[in-house]
Amino acid sequence: MSTRERPSRAQLLRLLAGQRRLLGDVPRLEPYQVAFLQDTATMRAVLKSRQLGFSWLFALEAVISVCTRPKSRAIFVSLNREEAQEKVLYAREIVEALPEKWRPQISHASRLALEFADGSRITSHPCTAPRGRSAADVYLDELAFYRDDLGVYRGALPVISRGGRLVLASTPFGQRGVFWSQCRASMQTGKLHVVPWWRCSWLCVDPGRAAQAAEELDTPARVARFGTDRLKEIYEAMDLEGFQQEYECAFVDAQASWIPYEEIMPCVVEQMPIAATAAGLGQVDGELFAGFDVGRRRNASELVVLERAGGRFTVRMADTLRQAEYRAQKQCLEELMSVRGGVVRRLCIDATGLGANLAEDLARAFPMRVEPVLLTAGVKESLAVALRIAFQNRDLLIPADREFIAQVHAVRRVVTAAGHARFDADDEGASHADKFWALALALHAGLKPRPQVTARRL
Structure with missing residues (x-):
């Protein structure tokens, strides 16, 4: 349809809180997801565990922008083509689950892009620097793993110079690179989103209690006390250092590795x-x-x-x-x-x-x-x-x-x-x-x- 009712961001967030169809397999938005969506900063850094649903969350935020802002643009940068395509698929599923009165009309769709009738666009790239003359929200997902992380980061800055916002998100990957340095800087200002496994309800049996007690425990005790069966299986299948890096947001010192x-x-x-x-x-x-x-x-x-x-x-x-x-x-x-x-x-x-x-x-x-x-x-x-x-x-x-x-x-x-x-x-x-x-x-x-x-x- 050529015209539609344009909802507010608050209306969409209220809808998300009560409509299971929009959330897919997730029964409700997690507190860390709500905190991310409510953060209005121009630059956001997210230090995160694996398997927390941030790819879906980035797609959700991009769709919210399409619904609420004419000619909005979102650019996803991912580690590889498969993950780039996944974000576009998530975005399309979210659009199709919206009530018809708020649903934006897709004028063109491909595996790596969605274009909308009002001029809005969502594009996704596998690990290349974003380009564009107009303002856009840029999401650099798993930035720590990019071969040319500095080049991609520098390429994103001109895109947001005309407006838009930048997200730097990753699991840790050693004490090196742009993501590590940006996380250190964000820690100094207290503006870093830190999301270990125990903040997530499908990995932690009691996220509320774990938020108060988990950091006082060592990793084996944390997993034994708060881990779901799935999390415990993951822990048992990994070495301690690898688990701490992949799931507990630890920047492991890479100096001892044979191949750095x-x-x-x-x-x-x-x-x-x-x-x-x-x-x-x-x-x-x-x-x-x-x-x-x-x-x-x-x-x-x-x-x-x-x-x-x-x-x-x-x-x-x-x-x-x-x-x-x-x-x-x-x-x-x-x-x-x-x-x-x-x-x-x-x-x-x-x-x-x-x-x-x-x-x-x-x-x-x-x-x-x-x-x-x-x-x-x-x-x-x-x-x-x-x-x-x-x-x-x-x-x-x-x-x-x-x-x-x-x-x-x-x-x-x-x-x-x-x-x-x-x-x-x-x-x-x-x-x-x-x-x-x-x-x-x-x-x-x-x-x-x-x-x-x-x-x-x-």
């Missing part, structure tokens, strides 16, 4: 085609090499497949096999090695402990193409050094995936009392670096000449 963020981030590609299954690798033109780390802790194994082209390696598949039995793991790797008559040139597989039988069986099935690798301390050091050199030389490209980046960063180099180097994740009880070793094995499979670090069981 400064070497990882230049190798991150925002729009990288990743095969969902082995069959999808049949479309890749270059030579393929794979690494498989057999899970010992938490019953998870990791598979990484690299394409080699012009001396550079690019991740083309990354798959996690959780609680997979021997037969399922073997079938997965047999399918991989059979794709397009053998497009995967070599698979290096962890042959230590639980992986020994799997490695031997696959080596017999695919002679000269499957290489069992015993992950001794010396072998781990050789693999870790080769992997770091590849990152330093920017010869290895990885996807813009938080979990993948975090696991590459999780490995530390520790010198033992005997003077030997040991490479492993920080928390021995909950290793969270299996992707690191799968990636290192895949790289080893594709390097020419390959270092002689393997040993086969006879």
Whole structure:
């Protein structure tokens, strides 16, 4: 329709408080969500836990602006294309759930944009600096993970110079970058939205009581006392440091990591085609090499497949096999090695402990193409050094995936009392670096000449 009643912001917020259809799976707005929507500051910084619904909240605020302000503009910047599309989908669902008298007419829709009859626009970009001559509200979501975080941040400032507002939001990603520095500055003024897991009702059994008591407890006690079953499962599946960074808003010191963020981030590609299954690798033109780390802790194994082209390696598949039995793991790797008559040139597989039988069986099935690798301390050091050199030389490209980046960063180099180097994740009880070793094995499979670090069981 060409004309409609334009509601006030207060009317829309009251509607949100009472209409379940607008909120989707969320029974009501959380207090931290209301606080964000009521914050009228030109620049807002949000230090947040994972899985708190901020992508949906940003879409909601953008739709509120479309409903209340003619020719409003909102620009979302996300870590990757999938998350960029998700925000536009949320926005469209919210628009369609509005009462007809207030519903703005969509004149054009795509996966990355919504245009409205009154000239308003919502656009979404995967990790690129926003551009535009007119005023806009700009949302930089997961800013800490951007490869060029400073460039994106600087690009956003001219957009809001003519009006509009800027949101900087992220989970922490080490003591580095624009987001960390802006959070430190906002903490000084008391204008930072800090939202750990215990402020969220689907992660915390009693957010009201936790708001008073949670910060006085250490992480294990907090999780035991206030965590939902879902939160406890997440905690059990992660190392302590990773959980504190991902869910408790802790900026973890990155100095001890073997491969620092400064070497990882230049190798991150925002729009990288990743095969969902082995069959999808049949479309890749270059030579393929794979690494498989057999899970010992938490019953998870990791598979990484690299394409080699012009001396550079690019991740083309990354798959996690959780609680997979021997037969399922073997079938997965047999399918991989059979794709397009053998497009995967070599698979290096962890042959230590639980992986020994799997490695031997696959080596017999695919002679000269499957290489069992015993992950001794010396072998781990050789693999870790080769992997770091590849990152330093920017010869290895990885996807813009938080979990993948975090696991590459999780490995530390520790010198033992005997003077030997040991490479492993920080928390021995909950290793969270299996992707690191799968990636290192895949790289080893594709390097020419390959270092002689393997040993086969006879």
